[in-house]
Amino acid sequence: xxxxxxxxxxxxxxxxxxxxxxxxxxxxxxxxxxxxxxxxxxxxxxxxxxxxxxxxxxxxxxxxxxxxxxxxxxxxxxxxxxxxxxxxxxxxxxxxxxxxxxxxxxxxxxxxxxxxxxxxxxxxxxxxxxxxxxxxxxxxxxxxxxxxxxxxxxxxxxxxxxxxxxxxxxxxxxxxxxxxxxxxxxxxxxxxxxxxxxxxxxxxxxxxxxxxxxxxxxxxxxxxxxxxxxxxxxxxxxxxxxxxxxxxxxxxxxxxxxxxxxxxxxxxxxxxxxxxxxxxxxxxxxxxxxxxx
Numbered sequence: 001x002x003x004x005x006x007x008x009x010x011x012x013x014x015x016x017x018x019x020x021x022x023x024x025x026x027x028x029x030x031x032x033x034x035x036x037x038x039x040x041x042x043x044x045x046x047x048x049x050x051x052x053x054x055x056x057x058x059x060x061x062x063x064x065x066x067x068x069x070x071x072x073x074x075x076x077x078x079x080x081x082x083x084x085x086x087x088x089x090x091x092x093x094x095x096x097x098x099x100x101x102x103x104x105x106x107x108x109x110x111x112x113x114x115x116x117x118x119x120x121x122x123x124x125x126x127x128x129x130x131x132x133x134x135x136x137x138x139x140x141x142x143x144x145x146x147x148x149x150x151x152x153x154x155x156x157x158x159x160x161x162x163x164x165x166x167x168x169x170x171x172x173x174x175x176x177x178x179x180x181x182x183x184x185x186x187x188x189x190x191x192x193x194x195x196x197x198x199x200x201x202x203x204x205x206x207x208x209x210x211x212x213x214x215x216x217x218x219x220x221x222x223x224x225x226x227x228x229x230x231x232x233x234x235x236x237x238x239x240x241x242x243x244x245x246x247x248x249x250x251x252x253x254x255x256x257x258x259x260x261x262x263x264x265x266x267x268x269x270x271x272x273x274x275x276x277x278x279x280x281x282x283x284x285x286x287x288x289x290x291x292x293x
Contacts, residue, residue, distance in 0.1 A: 008059040010039065010091040011068070012279040016289075017084040019045050019052040026078050027054065034071055035061040042291040046284060053282050053289045057091065087279065095173040095277050097122040098166070100180035101129050105136055107178035107199055110266040111273065112140070120270065122277055125170035128163060130182055145170075151182050160188050167192075176273060177231065179265070186233040194283055196231040197276060199269040201261055202243060213257040223247055224257055226264040228272030230283070239288045241272040241281055 017023065024043065031038060040057040060067045072088060079086055101108040108127070114120040126145040129135070133146055147166060151159050167175065177198040189196065201207075202225035207215040216224060225245035232238035244264050248257060275281050275290055282289045 009064050009067075010057055010059055011036075011071075011088060012091050013054075013056045013058070013086065013088050014279050014282055015052070015054040015056075015084050015086045016282050016284070017052055017082045017086075019050050020082065023052055023082055024054070026082070027056065030075060030078055031056070031058055034074065037061055044289050044291075046289070049285060051284065053284065055279060055282070055291045089279065091278070092121075094121050094123045096125045096171055097174045097176060097273070097277075098125045098170065098172040099127050099176050099178050100163075100182075101127065101131075101136075101178045102181040103131055103135065104179045104181075104262075105139060106262045107266055107269050108136075109139060110270060111176065111178060114270055120274060120277065122174075122273075125172045126166060128166065130159075130180070156182075157185070160185055164188060164191060174273070174276060176269070178269065183235060184231060189231050189233050192231060194230060197228055197241065197269070197272055198231050198236070198238070199226060199228045199265050199272070200236055201225070201265070202227045202245065211254075213261050214254045217252075217254040217257055220250070221248070224261050224264065226261065226268040228268050230288070239283055239286055241275060241288055241290060242268050244268045 013027075015023075015027065028038070036058040037060075038056060038058045041054070043052070043054040045052055068088060068090065075086070075088070078084070099108055099111060111120065115122060115124060124144055126147055127141060128147045128149055130149060130151045132148050133141075149159050149162055173195060175192055175196040177196065179199065184192075184196075201212050207219075213224070223245045225243060227240055228242045229236070229238040229240045244267065246260055246264055248260065252260070275292070280291045280293075
């Protein structure tokens with residue numbers, strides 16, 4: 001049976017600002033006076049950057065029609081006083097997500113499965129691939145837009161223009177590179193700052209190029225892993241959202257490493273996307289603050 005709070009509209013407030021006394025008191029007092037009932041509250045003081053981060057989930061006591069607009073207007077005074085970068089949204093409002101994929105489809109298929117069973121509450125705006133649709137003959141794309149945007153050295157900028165136009169046309173909030181094996185230009189990564197997530201194996205920068213798991217096998221590695229991060233102009237070095245590892249043994253073959261690596265990539269990407277969708281990730285310079293569940 002659902003709890004009473006789960007039957008009410010929930011709002012998520014995230015805050016990042018220079019650290020100083022009084023922030024928590026100001027925010028919680030405002031929420032009380034605005035008729036907010038706090039369900040979750042997490043905060044972090046970064047002693048190195050001297051910045052403060054906070055995520056609050058709350059419900060509104062009483063009428064919720066127009067509540068967000070009133071809240072945003074009234075909260076501006078506090079936000080300006082403390083120099084806040086902040087967001088506020090209805091937790092049930094689904095983010096619009098575009099998935100980019102290349103030949104290897106395991107991460108995309110996993111995201112589609114989690115989307116269909118309700119684990120990832122999002123609206124998929126499009127599947128974009130640099131390979132033709134028949135490459136994914138066993139994948140169920142029913143009800144989804146599929147765009148084949150091939151890439152060559154000569155057409156890369158034209159393809160990116162088409163991709164950006166599609167992001168704007170569909171009002172996409174988040175772009176997910178689900179093993180999309182193309183490097184985005186600096187211009188496009190700047191436009192997608194903080195809203196483009198990539199997944200890759202965690203051998204970088206040690207084992208670059210083709211067949212990294214085979215390279216790792218030859219070196220006798222004992223741990224394999226995956227990293228999900230926001231995309232920046234620094235290739236594969238953006239702010240990290242989530243990572244995981246798995247121990248392997250001398251008995252594992254290169255194919256075993258590939259199989260286990262794909263499993264890790266799937267779950268790490270899914271967690272990173274889920275954290276982003278639920279407003280649990282806040283950028284902190286070249287790092288992230290992730291308020292896990």
